[in-house]
Amino acid sequence: MSVVDPGVTTSVPAPRAGLSTADSSGRGRRSRGAGVNRRPNPWLMLLGSVVIIAVFIVPYAIMFIGSLKTQAEITRIPPPYIGDALHFDNYRTMWSSNVHPSDGLTATIVISVVATAIVLLVATPAAWFTARYTFPGRTVFLALVLIVQMLQPTVLAVGLFREFLQLGLNDTWIAMILVNSAFNLTFAVWIMQAFFASIPREVDEAAALDGAGRLQILTRISLPLVWPGIVTALIYVFVAAWNEYAAASIIMTSNDLQPLTVALPRFFGLYAAQWQYIFGVSIVAIVPVVVLFSLIEKRLAGGLTAGSVK
Amino acid sequence: MATTTAPAPSTLGARPRRARRAPGHSSLFTALPWLAPALLLIFGVVLYPAGYMVYTSFRKFNRIGVERGGAGFDNYQQALDYPGVNIGRVFLNTFIWVAVVTVVSIVISLFLAQFLNKQFRGRKLVRLAVVVPWAASVVMTTSIFFYGLNPDYGIINRFLVDVGILDSPYGFTKSAVPAFITAMVVAIFVSLPFTTYTILSGLQGVPDDVVEAAYVDGASAWQRYTKVILPMLRPAISIATLIMIINVFNSLPILQILVEAPGYDADITTTLIFKYKTVLGPGVASALSVVNFLVVMTVIAVYLAVLRPTKDR
Numbered sequence: 001m002s003v004v005d006p007g008v009t010t011s012v013p014a015p016r017a018g019l020s021t022a023d024s025s026g027r028g029r030r031s032r033g034a035g036v037n038r039r040p041n042p043w044l045m046l047l048g049s050v051v052i053i054a055v056f057i058v059p060y061a062i063m064f065i066g067s068l069k070t071q072a073e074i075t076r077i078p079p080p081y082i083g084d085a086l087h088f089d090n091y092r093t094m095w096s097s098n099v100h101p102s103d104g105l106t107a108t109i110v111i112s113v114v115a116t117a118i119v120l121l122v123a124t125p126a127a128w129f130t131a132r133y134t135f136p137g138r139t140v141f142l143a144l145v146l147i148v149q150m151l152q153p154t155v156l157a158v159g160l161f162r163e164f165l166q167l168g169l170n171d172t173w174i175a176m177i178l179v180n181s182a183f184n185l186t187f188a189v190w191i192m193q194a195f196f197a198s199i200p201r202e203v204d205e206a207a208a209l210d211g212a213g214r215l216q217i218l219t220r221i222s223l224p225l226v227w228p229g230i231v232t233a234l235i236y237v238f239v240a241a242w243n244e245y246a247a248a249s250i251i252m253t254s255n256d257l258q259p260l261t262v263a264l265p266r267f268f269g270l271y272a273a274q275w276q277y278i279f280g281v282s283i284v285a286i287v288p289v290v291v292l293f294s295l296i297e298k299r300l301a302g303g304l305t306a307g308s309v310k
Numbered sequence: 311m312a313t314t315t316a317p318a319p320s321t322l323g324a325r326p327r328r329a330r331r332a333p334g335h336s337s338l339f340t341a342l343p344w345l346a347p348a349l350l351l352i353f354g355v356v357l358y359p360a361g362y363m364v365y366t367s368f369r370k371f372n373r374i375g376v377e378r379g380g381a382g383f384d385n386y387q388q389a390l391d392y393p394g395v396n397i398g399r400v401f402l403n404t405f406i407w408v409a410v411v412t413v414v415s416i417v418i419s420l421f422l423a424q425f426l427n428k429q430f431r432g433r434k435l436v437r438l439a440v441v442v443p444w445a446a447s448v449v450m451t452t453s454i455f456f457y458g459l460n461p462d463y464g465i466i467n468r469f470l471v472d473v474g475i476l477d478s479p480y481g482f483t484k485s486a487v488p489a490f491i492t493a494m495v496v497a498i499f500v501s502l503p504f505t506t507y508t509i510l511s512g513l514q515g516v517p518d519d520v521v522e523a524a525y526v527d528g529a530s531a532w533q534r535y536t537k538v539i540l541p542m543l544r545p546a547i548s549i550a551t552l553i554m555i556i557n558v559f560n561s562l563p564i565l566q567i568l569v570e571a572p573g574y575d576a577d578i579t580t581t582l583i584f585k586y587k588t589v590l591g592p593g594v595a596s597a598l599s600v601v602n603f604l605v606v607m608t609v610i611a612v613y614l615a616v617l618r619p620t621k622d623r
Binding site for chain 1: 349352422436451479
């Protein structure tokens with residue numbers, strides 16, 4: 001069952017490119033109907049569904065409803081559950097408020113988009129080559145990739161700060177882009193090489209016979225075959241960069257350059273915190289990521305655990 | 311960790327064997343251009359700062375962070391024995407934090423995954439709801455609880471009073487122990503999507519006919535779960551636990567944001583590093599970072615040695 005070739009001792013669950021596990025197993029089950037797989041009690045399932053949705057969504061509902069209150073309503077004692085009116089115009093006025101969401105949002109977007117692009121450009125060739133060829137040092141490279149995954153920006157934050165101090169890069173987006181690309185790179189390499197390894201070699205060989213070079217085989221043949229897997233890995237990298245906090249909190253010191261994760265907490269403890277705006281910005285930052293994650297929902301676990309740590 | 315075999319999705323058996331054939335050969339010279347950018351990033355931004363941090367932990371710094379020669383183990387001594395910091399308590403907190411958040415998340419996820427693996431109307435919606443805390447930044451999720459638990463205008467506090475659980479609003483974040491417990495609840499909440507989805511992928515690898523066979527043999531639902539399904543979930547649970555230990559250990563924003571209590575009684579080693587960075591400078595912070603990393607490695611080694619999650623049973 002392992003798609004990782006013999007050079008690696010660990011076998012991982014194979015992330016599969018196009019198919020959805022959920023659907024294929026579900027179809028088999030439905031046809032049986034009786035015995036051990038009899039249909040669950042619909043009312044019990046409904047109750048369970050409602051409870052689960054409530055627990056997971058209520059905090060974000062509090063956030064959304066809060067984002068529609070006035071400053072007076074959201075800091076009133078005791079607080080109203082819902083404001084007198086729904087102030088959707090908060091989503092317009094917040095841009096010129098003290099929270100300065102456009103600064104943080106710009107930083108977050110630039111850092112995570114560039115970091116994800118770098119990961120794509122750097123991880124794809126490395127993953128493809130290690131999946132396709134043996135070469136001296138290949139096992140060492142894959143072991144390095146695994147070990148580095150154990151390290152997180154939090155553990156090395158002080159070292160990163162010292163390094164960027166040395167390079168004069170502290171408090172720059174370049175530093176944050178480097179951190180986010182480097183720490184997500186190994187994960188992407190690991191996942192992608194498992195995907196590439198799942199393509200039968202005959203496909204490459206046929207292309208090579210037709211005179212295609214390695215780069216052409218990678219971009220024209222391999223990538224189109226496993227792109228859903230690559231996209232999954234990239235979305236995961238993007239979300240990790242989007243939400244990174246530890247390194248940014250120590251490297252980014254200028255208020256107007258900080259990404260949202262570091263910029264917003266500055267306002268939490270203030271005497272007259274503008275929670276309606278903080279929540280409005282948060283909703284704006286959360287919604288696109290939820291949409292991205294919902295696109296890869298079916299592959300979220302199977303594909304991801306393949307690449308992590310083990 | 312050599313023998314871990316994570317569950318494969320059920321249709322995987324159909325994979326053609328030729329996909330596993332040994333890859334072609336190539337020289338290091340040919341390989342290098344393909345790997346060089348990746349190696350550059352790994353060495354430049356992960357391994358170099360790691361080494362530099364170890365070096366920093368043995369250097370002396372003045373008040374404004376300028377290096378002033380070697381320090382021997384002074385930084386380590388200061389990191390572990392700083393006035394006002396009960397380092398034993400910090401280590402105990404770290405242990406409780408990692409153990410409780412990891413174990414509780416996994417136990418709840420076993421139930422959640424079991425539920426989400428069933429066929430029912432609206433399953434897609436429920437699954438999507440479970441993903442949300444994973445997608446949202448931990449900082450933003452924590453901010454909801456920080457606001458909601460404010461004793462004056464916090465909406466969660468008001469709700470707890472309205473339903474009669476509390477007599478009057480309570481300052482959950484104002485003193486060390488309640489703040490720490492609250493932070494653990496939030497940490498569990500944000501961890502559930504990952505652990506649930508990992509276990510769910512394991513459940514999807516459990517073949518129907520094996521469970522069916524146990525049913526035919528007269529095994530009760532509880533027996534089928536504990537004797538058939540749970541053992542097959544072992545690899546998924548081990549992976550989830552391992553990643554959780556690393557993540558929870560390195561968890562920073564929840565405690566940093568939620569705990570408003572002064573002092574160091576609600577700190578874990580990771581949050582203490584960031585306080586030391588501000589108060590005592592890079593030398594001591596690096597020393598504690600090195601200690602912190604050694605502790606994580608020890609915990610993982612103990613986990614692998616004692617529980618043997620990778621041993622096939």
